[in-house]
Structure formats: C-alpha cells, structure tokens
Amino acid sequence: MIRAKITGTGSAFPDKVLTNCDIEKLVDTSDDWITSRTGIKERRVAVEGEYTSTFASRAAENALQMAGITAAEIDLIIVGTITPDFPFPATACLVQNNLKASKAAAFDVAAACSGFLYGLSVADKFIKTGAAKKALVIGAEVLTRIVDWDDRNTCCLFGDGAGAVVLEAVSGDAGILSTHIHSDGTYWELLHQPGCGSRNPASQKTLDDKQIFLRMQGNEVFKLAVRAMEDAAHEALAANGMTAADLNLFIPHQANRRIIDAIGKRLGVSDEQLFVNLERYGNTSAASIPIALDEANRTGRIKSGDIVLFDAFGGGLTWASALVRW
Ligand code: COA
Numbered sequence: 639m640i641r642a643k644i645t646g647t648g649s650a651f652p653d654k655v656l657t658n659c660d661i662e663k664l665v666d667t668s669d670d671w672i673t674s675r676t677g678i679k680e681r682r683v684a685v686e687g688e689y690t691s692t693f694a695s696r697a698a699e700n701a702l703q704m705a706g707i708t709a710a711e712i713d714l715i716i717v718g719t720i721t722p723d724f725p726f727p728a729t730a731c732l733v734q735n736n737l738k739a740s741k742a743a744a745f746d747v748a749a750a751c752s753g754f755l756y757g758l759s760v761a762d763k764f765i766k767t768g769a770a771k772k773a774l775v776i777g778a779e780v781l782t783r784i785v786d787w788d789d790r791n792t793c794c795l796f797g798d799g800a801g802a803v804v805l806e807a808v809s810g811d812a813g814i815l816s817t818h819i820h821s822d823g824t825y826w827e828l829l830h831q832p833g834c835g836s837r838n839p840a841s842q843k844t845l846d847d848k849q850i851f852l853r854m855q856g857n858e859v860f861k862l863a864v865r866a867m868e869d870a871a872h873e874a875l876a877a878n879g880m881t882a883a884d885l886n887l888f889i890p891h892q893a894n895r896r897i898i899d900a901i902g903k904r905l906g907v908s909d910e911q912l913f914v915n916l917e918r919y920g921n922t923s924a925a926s927i928p929i930a931l932d933e934a935n936r937t938g939r940i941k942s943g944d945i946v947l948f949d950a951f952g953g954g955l956t957w958a959s960a961l962v963r964w
Pocket residue numbers: 666667668671672675676751790791792794854855856857858859860863893894921951952953
C-alpha cells in the first residue's frame with residue numbers, strides 16, 4: 639500500500655522576540671494575566687522586509703535538507719495561511735519561486751489554524767492516488783500584521799513563523815494513517831478579519847473602523863475548540879482501532895495552555911505524551927503544529943514506529959486531525 643510519509647521537517651521564525659513584559663507597555667495587561675490565562679510567555683514578531691513567504695521558504699528549505707531531496711523533485715506545494723503575502727498570487731507560488739521548485743503545482747489553503755492539517759489531508763490524497771510523489775506542506779503566518787495592538791483581548795495571543803514537512807510516497811506501514819477535516823460555517827463570525835476582502839474592500843472606512851484587524855470572541859471559541867478537538871482526536875483514534883494509550887506523542891494546535899490541558903485531560907493523555915511549546919511562540923495559527931512537530935523531531939521526541947496524533951481547530955470554524963506512524 640502506498641502511503642505519504644513525512645521524511646523531513648523544518649521551521650523558521652523572525653529573530654525579534656516580544657515578551658509579555660513588552661506587551662505590558664502597549665496595553666493594560668500583565669505578564670501574570672497572560673501567563674495564567676494562556677500559558678504564553680513570548681512570541682516572535684516579523685520586522686520590515688519579512689513576510690509569510692520568507693518564513694515559509696526557510697522552513698521548507700530546512701525540511702528538504704532533512705529529507706535529502708532537492709526542490710526540483712517536488713510535485714506539489716501547499717501553504718496553509720490566512721496571512722498570505724498578497725490576496726493573490728498564492729504564497730505557495732512565491733515559495734515555489736524562492737525554492738526554484740519548477741515542476742511543482744502550488745496553491746494556498748485558507749482554513750485558519752487548521753490550515754496545515756487541511757493541507758496535509760489534501761497532499762495525502764494526491765500521494766495515495768499517485769497524482770504526486772513528493773510534496774511540501776507548509777503552515778506559515780505573519781499574524782502580527784493583522785493584530786490590533788490596542789486590543790488587549792487579542793494582541794497577546796498571536797505570533798509569527800512557519801513550519802514545513804516533506805511528504806514522500808512510500809510502500810509499507812509507516813506514514814499518514816488517516817486524516818479527517820471538518821467545518822461549520824454557522825460560527826464564521828466568532829473569529830474573522832472583517833476588512834480587505836470583497837465584502838469590505840480596503841478604504842478609509844475599513845481603516846477607521848479597524849476592520850483590517852482580526853476579531854475574536856475568545857470565550858465562545860474556547861468552548862467550541864475543546865469540544866471539536868476532543869471529537870477530532872477520538873475520530874482519528876477510532877478510525878485506526880486505537881486508544882489514547884497507543885499514542886507516543888500528541889501534538890495539538892498551540893492556542894492556549896488551558897485548551898490543551900482540557901483536551902489532554904478529556905482524552906486521558908499524560909504529560910509525557912503531550913507536546914507543548916506555545917510558551918515561546920504564542921498562537922501561530924496554521925504554523926503551530928508543524929513548528930511543534932519540527933521541534934519534537936529535532937529534539938528526539940519522535941522515534942521510528944511512533945504513533946503521533948495532530949489535532950487542530952480554527953476560524954471558519956474548521957477542525958482537523960491526522961494520525962501518523964513515524
Ligand atoms: N489582560 C488583562 N485582562 C484581559 C486581557 C488581557 N490581555 N484580555 C482580556 N482581559 C479581560 C477581559 O477584558 C475581561 O474583563 P471584564 O470581565 O472586565 O470584561 C476579563 O479579562 C475576562 O475575559 P474573558 O474573555 O472571559 O477571559 P478568558 O479567561 O476567556 O480568557 C482568552 C480570554 C482570549 C485568553 C480565552 O478566551 C481564549 O484563549 N480563547 C480562545 C482563543 C483562541 O485560542 N483562539 C484561537 C483559536 S484557534
């Protein structure tokens with residue numbers, strides 16, 4: 639049986655670090671509030687001249703290097719992002735150009751924080767059907783460019799960066815065992831960016847009304863996130879005849895430590911099974927799972943044969959899971 643196997647991982651970030659103490663100088667908040675309510679201590683922030691494609695391309699180069707293949711061999715590039723360099727062309731096309739991945743088809747997936755797992759699911763299908771042999775799936779965001787730095791409810795939550803994986807068609811037991819993706823558009827208003835699309839095109843009004851920034855009803859999102867991510871995890875395990883006890887590593891979307899702990903508790907996952915690094919990066923949306931995966935991989939937390947579960951939730955609403963045998 640042909641499976642899509644992750645043969646390389648990579649990540650990339652801005653050098654600039656913004657700590658909770660730095661945010662205390664911008665809005666009425668405290669390190670103590672942010673740490674206790676979210677688990678976040680600091681985040682990376684892109685500076686002038688750095689874009690989503692900058693980090694996406696660097697993360698992809700690192701993943702290609704680990705896989706030991708060249709960009710010219712890649713058939714497909716998918717970038718999960720809601721902060722593309724431009725409305726069009728796709729950031730994936732800019733990455734293709736940066737990498738000189740001349741034969742790759744390239745497109746973006748807009749599924750907010752579930753974007754990487756949506757991309758992984760699409761690439762998995764391309765590989766299983768034989769339509770592609772080698773693919774790059776990237777999650778990349780520069781969310782700090784759509785954050786309202788006067789809004790204490792949101793400005794402390796998000797950060798910038800990118801993570802990438804190389805997928806290759808292999809025969810055998812290792813690779814992606816399943817992916818599941820879901821959406822519920824009835825909740826679209828809970829987390830969205832009102833301006834700069836066809837409904838509220840860029841204008842003086844969109845600037846004055848701060849429609850260019852993301853808006854979130856954090857409390858509602860919190861409750862729905864816990865429920866949807868728990869369901870997605872159970873769905874992935876059940877589809878493969880497994881339980882949480884079979885997991886060597888659980889890598890959830892890194893949005894909020896309290897969301898992660900609530901899901902971990904409901905699933906019965908131990909601290910040893912759980913991977914968390916949001917204290918250093920904040921919520922990097924589509925980038926959070928591949929960034930965490932790259933760190934887990936490079937620090938030896940994943941061994942050949944391990945069962946790894948990815949679980950995400952985001953605006954849309956969207957949610958998704960993927961189960962992998964490493
Ligand atoms: N510093 C200090 N106080 C803050 C604050 C900040 N940075 N942000 C919000 N507050 C205040 C609110 O104004 C509110 O004050 P009020 O009661 O006087 O109105 C109070 O804290 C409680 O707000 P609430 O929204 O109930 O807090 P919370 O415990 O739900 O935590 C979030 C807020 C945003 C951290 C939390 O809801 C959350 O993480 N939601 C999910 C967000 C997320 O992960 N989104 C992406 C999903 S992919």
